[in-house]
Amino acid sequence: MKYKVLLIDDEPSALEGMQLWIDWEELGFELCGTCGNGREGLRLMKQLQPDLVITDVNMPLMNGLEMIEAWQQQDAVRPKFVILSGYSEFEYARTAISYGISHYLLKPVFPEEAAEELREIHQELEQEESRRTIHEIASEEEVAVLIRALLYGKKAEPVLQELLDGLPGFQGIGAWNLCLIQTAPELYAELRGRAAALLTAYLAMVMMDLEAGMLGIVYGIPADSRDGSAIEGGLKSLRQEYSSGQIYMAIGAPETSLPDIAESYRSAKEALLHFFYHPEHAGVMVYREIEGNPFSYHYDHIRLMDALLDSVNLLDADSYRKALEEAEHSFRAQHVAPEVVKKFVIHLMYRISELAAGAEDSGVEQGAAVFGIPEIQQAMLPLNALLSHLLSCGEMAIDLLIREQNQKSHGIVQEINEYIGAHFQESLSIQKLAEVFFLHPVYLGQLLIKKNGMTFNEQLHHLRIQEAAVLLRGSKLKLSEIAERVGYVNYGQFLKRFEKEMHMGPNEYRHAKF
Numbered sequence: 001m002k003y004k005v006l007l008i009d010d011e012p013s014a015l016e017g018m019q020l021w022i023d024w025e026e027l028g029f030e031l032c033g034t035c036g037n038g039r040e041g042l043r044l045m046k047q048l049q050p051d052l053v054i055t056d057v058n059m060p061l062m063n064g065l066e067m068i069e070a071w072q073q074q075d076a077v078r079p080k081f082v083i084l085s086g087y088s089e090f091e092y093a094r095t096a097i098s099y100g101i102s103h104y105l106l107k108p109v110f111p112e113e114a115a116e117e118l119r120e121i122h123q124e125l126e127q128e129e130s131r132r133t134i135h136e137i138a139s140e141e142e143v144a145v146l147i148r149a150l151l152y153g154k155k156a157e158p159v160l161q162e163l164l165d166g167l168p169g170f171q172g173i174g175a176w177n178l179c180l181i182q183t184a185p186e187l188y189a190e191l192r193g194r195a196a197a198l199l200t201a202y203l204a205m206v207m208m209d210l211e212a213g214m215l216g217i218v219y220g221i222p223a224d225s226r227d228g229s230a231i232e233g234g235l236k237s238l239r240q241e242y243s244s245g246q247i248y249m250a251i252g253a254p255e256t257s258l259p260d261i262a263e264s265y266r267s268a269k270e271a272l273l274h275f276f277y278h279p280e281h282a283g284v285m286v287y288r289e290i291e292g293n294p295f296s297y298h299y300d301h302i303r304l305m306d307a308l309l310d311s312v313n314l315l316d317a318d319s320y321r322k323a324l325e326e327a328e329h330s331f332r333a334q335h336v337a338p339e340v341v342k343k344f345v346i347h348l349m350y351r352i353s354e355l356a357a358g359a360e361d362s363g364v365e366q367g368a369a370v371f372g373i374p375e376i377q378q379a380m381l382p383l384n385a386l387l388s389h390l391l392s393c394g395e396m397a398i399d400l401l402i403r404e405q406n407q408k409s410h411g412i413v414q415e416i417n418e419y420i421g422a423h424f425q426e427s428l429s430i431q432k433l434a435e436v437f438f439l440h441p442v443y444l445g446q447l448l449i450k451k452n453g454m455t456f457n458e459q460l461h462h463l464r465i466q467e468a469a470v471l472l473r474g475s476k477l478k479l480s481e482i483a484e485r486v487g488y489v490n491y492g493q494f495l496k497r498f499e500k501e502m503h504m505g506p507n508e509y510r511h512a513k514f
Contacts, residue, residue, distance in 0.1 A: 038066055249272075
């Protein structure tokens with residue numbers, strides 16, 4: 001690390017010699033200024049804030065020791081001092097020691113002697129910087145713990161303000177705010193480090209790890225600034241760096257008092273939720289921009305749930321996709337709260353996974369795990385991603401159930417046909433048949449069409465008319481008796497069906513010669 005040096009001497013030749021003959025850069029220093037008296041030295045120390053001041057003792061207007069005494073009385077940040085004196089001015093050196101100054105150089109200054117002294121001073125500065133950094137890190141960590149407690153509703157500890165007063169950059173703060181950053185777990189560590197690097201120049205800032213891998217940045221807004229635009233600019237730069245990754249950033253509402261920062265946390269979390277409907281948002285979501293757009297907690301969840309589950313039960317993938325599109329439209333139109341939508345989706349996925357897990361030989365032993373429900377519960381997903389998971393879940397379940405039904409259908413159709421053949425004279429319906437064979441009526445109807453080449457009703461009427469033809473040729477029963485015996489309650493329907501099937505009326509058929 002390079003440290004800044006201010007040279008003070010009323011002899012121009014002495015200043016020039018120190019500038020030219022000492023290799024400041026090699027020794028770890030850089031010259032930041034020069035002047036010729038103590039009064040000007042005080043002004044430059046305030047302006048330049050050097051780490052080291054090398055000053056002559058005997059100067060006009062204000063000598064070096066008077067300047068050091070005046071500076072120390074201001075209780076300002078103290079740089080290290082080196083005094084320049086000749087052999088005849090040893091009493092000055094003794095006075096300097098009483099001011100806590102342990103380094104001096106004899107005039108004329110020899111580069112080798114100066115280099116040895118400056119190396120020692122550089123080592124001391126490094127040690128002090130290390131101790132200061134360790135102290136600041138420890139203080140920052142303690143501050144982070146105390147502020148995190150404030151976010152979760154605990155009262156402010158008295159020591160908090162004392163710690164803040166001891167950290168650089170936390171003076172003159174007029175308001176406080178908080179930024180939340182949510183990203184994928186695999187990006188979190190990298191993003192946290194990058195955020196610290198980008199915002200390092202903004203001193204009034206505390207970073208902390210919050211729940212579910214969320215990064216929190218509490219920052220102070222100087223009293224002479226209207227907003228936090230300085231740090232917000234750095235946050236936007238960070239967002240742009242990760243424009244292709246899953247990263248959401250939201251800023252809450254500022255509070256004038258740090259103990260009230262929990263309210264900024266609440267508003268930042270609310271702003272973060274708005275990415276649910278706008279994942280393509282490329283910037284930082286700011287609470288003041290979404291404050292007038294609250295979420296709704298009321299929607300017709302029963303209708304949406306029934307429509308989606310019915311589609312799965314009917315093994316109708318097209319209907320399922322349409323029901324899902326309607327659900328998405330409803331969520332967006334009513335601006336339903338993300339946590340409500342997520343609960344709806346997860347509940348529905350559990351219901352669907354139970355249906356799929358019930359299929360024999362489906363391979364779905366742990367439905368929730370197969371459909372990725374545990375991961376969805378932990379992740380912060382926008383609406384389109386959430387519904388994409390639900391779509392995959394439904395389509396996978398329908399595919400599993402169709403395969404199961406196809407496997408069962410190979411042997412069951414013969415049983416169904418035999419049952420129909422034995423009971424066609426009765427009041428038989430597709431609904432009753434579905435109850436007997438524990439199949440969904442729609443699926444049963446589709447299965448019979450696929451295997452028999454005709455609908456259930458066509459099959460039923462065909463069997464009845466064929467039996468009626470046998471009775472007409474082999475008995476003397478009345479037509480109405482035959483109609484009733486083969487299963488027709490309505491005699492007119494019997495006549496229509498017979499003519500359609502046999503292309504002649506029943507009486508004509510009875511007397512026809514074949």
